[in-house]
Amino acid sequence: MELTITLPKDFQTKTVRELLEAEWLVPRKVRHFLRTRKNVLVNDEPALFHFQVNAKDVVTLIFEDSDYPKPHLLLGNPKKVNVLFEDQQLIILNKPAGMKTHPNQPDEADTLLNHLAAYLAAKDQIPYVVHRLDKETSGAILFAKNPFVLPILGRMLEKKQIYRRYQAVVAGSISKENWTINKKMGRDRHDRRKRLIDNKNGAIAITHVQVASKVNNQTYVYCILETGRTHQIRVHLASEGYPIVGDPLYNPTAKGRLMLHAIELHLVHPFSKETISVTAAPSLWE
Template sequence: MELSIQIPQQFQEQTIRELLEQEWLVPRKVRHFLRTRKNVSINGEPALFHFVVKAGDVVTLRFEEEDYPVPATRCGDAKYVEVLFEDEQLIIVNKPTGMKTHPNQPDECDTLLNHLAAYLAPKQQLPYVVHRLDKETSGAILFAKNPFVLPILGRMLENKQIYRRYQAIVAGDLSKKQFTINKKIGRDRHDRRKRIIDERKGDTAITHVQTAEVQMTHQTAVYCVLETGRTHQIRVHLASLGHPILGDPLYHSKPKGRLQLHALELHLLHPFTKESIVATATPGLW
């Protein structure tokens, strides 16, 4: 596999080592192989790690076949893919409600990853999962299009460099216009599907909530922004306040209809071009 990336104009001169380590957040193991195999070039000329990169330069990285084994071709149907943003490195799509993000069994074919693989097959590309949405949750979701950019996007997610804004409709009337839920989340020992508030053993979980200007009777429309990304985080946090999300089959006592949770927006700065990407999954819940 070979990747050629043009350095953007607003780029500050730096060495190949600094570019890979600090700018592109390339994992140490990958940097080691690139250096020892001398698999880096600038504008078509072989380059060592102390060479300087400037705006407008084209940096090419070459990977051996054993570095990134190609996964088996996955079944799927491209017609289920709604693209919100796409370039050579990444793709953001609008996931329908009721569809898994990825298969859990080798013979599963009806997940978003399957359908995205079918969509990318003519381009000889493959999707790689950066993060996931629950099966019942709809909206914007990000995938890498090659295994090199996958850990870079994963690191950006960990470093809170990817902004995610959700819509939800909850039971009851929320009086506060804006607030933050900071409650640790852990596994439910009695039901492996569920998560619970567990301040003693749970993982830190922070959700920012803002009520929307939508008039509803005994229901409240809210926007949620994740600061952390725990399983079922928004669902568990809102339910812990006595305001479960409507249609939630796990955390609402009388769920009706689909889960009213939608990943409306996904923002990030492109790791290579520094382009500001804003993907909006419309129409959303309101």
Template sequence: MKFMITLPVDSPDKTIKELLEVEWLVPRKVRHFIRTRKGILVNGETRHFQELVHGGDEITLLIEDSDYPARTIHIGNKNLVEVLYEDEHLIVVNKPAGMKTHPNQPEEADTLLNHVAAYLAPEVEPHVVHRLDKETSGAILFAKNPFVLPILGRMLEQKDIYRRYQAVVHGKMTKDITINKKIGRDRHDRRKRRIDPKNGKPAVTHVTIAQPQGQNTAVFCQLDTGRTHQIRVHLASLGHPLVGDPLYSKNPKGRLMLHAYELHLVHPFTKEKIAVTATPGLW
């Protein structure tokens, strides 16, 4: 693999070691390989790890396939992929409801990851950055190489990737609310999660009223955390489960009314602002 990345002109000076280790999170073993085979060029010239790089410099990284563990992804159907954004390092696609994000068993070949792999084959293999529940539709981000994957993972942990969801809940909600309740596993049903103030993990969901829909309410949800079933569990805990929820609603009918409508981030290399909307959404 060969990556050519031009540092933004306003980037502060730093050593190559700092760039690879601190900013780009290149694993120690891979940094060692790059250093020993002189696999980094600055403006076309070989440089040592203690030398400085500056804004506007063009960084070329030469990475061998063996530097990162090989994976096997069964190829799916590229025609099932709706691309919302794509560049050399990232791809955002619109996941249909009823499709799993990634395989749980090695032989599976009908998940979104399999289909994105088919779309990118044969040169590129996708990597999952975050997931959506099988029943949830909308924008989902994949890395197109293992080099950018840990950077996106850190951005997700540090809340530098903005995600806003559309949802329709049972009942009439009349005011915006922030739900701050810990979520843990349900001891009686391994598929489910529950509010667990003592042993659960922190979870914060911001809910904004969009519009009434008969006896239901359309809302937007913004996540500060990414717990499994977070929106579904939080809204059910208020007595407003999502319409169509097969796990947390007593009378589910139709599809789960949850859609990842918007995804915003600053590109980890170019610092370009990327804003993606997965239309048409739920309303």
């Protein structure tokens, strides 16, 4: 695998070592092999680790197959991939409702990750999961196209540098226009599929909610995640007495599909620094 990255115009001068270790999060073992094999080039010239790199320099990294072992993935159907954005480093897809993000068993081949693997196979690339959407949830989802960029995107997610906005239709009429649900969450000991509110021992979970409209004792809301816990929006809204319409786990009277859709995803590209903004159509409402 060979990657070529042009440093952005506002890049702050640093050494090759600082770039690889602190900014690009290249593992120590891989950094060692890059150095000993002289597999780091700056402007097409071999670069030692104490060399400085500057704005607009072109950095090339040459990885051997052993640097990043390839995961085994069965290939799905590339025609099931709906691309919202793609470049050499990352890809954002529009996930349909009813499709799992990734396989849980090695013989599964009908998940979005399997279909994306088939789509990328012709380009000799392999997808990696950055975050996930529940099987019943539709909308924008981000994948890495190589193992090098995966920890960088993971750090961005952890630092809340990837903006995600959801649409949901809930049962009941919400009186508040905007509010924040700040309730810790944990696992349900009685049902391994479910999560619950656990303000004593749970993990911090924060969801911002904005009412869009109300129709026939249902409320259309936008939700913005500050944290990304499993089933967070579903559990938080249900805990407030407003379960999502169609939720098979947290709405006992659910019928039809889960009315939860990841409508928007925004991030600043980790290398080019361009702003990437996608909208996943069709939305739950206009």
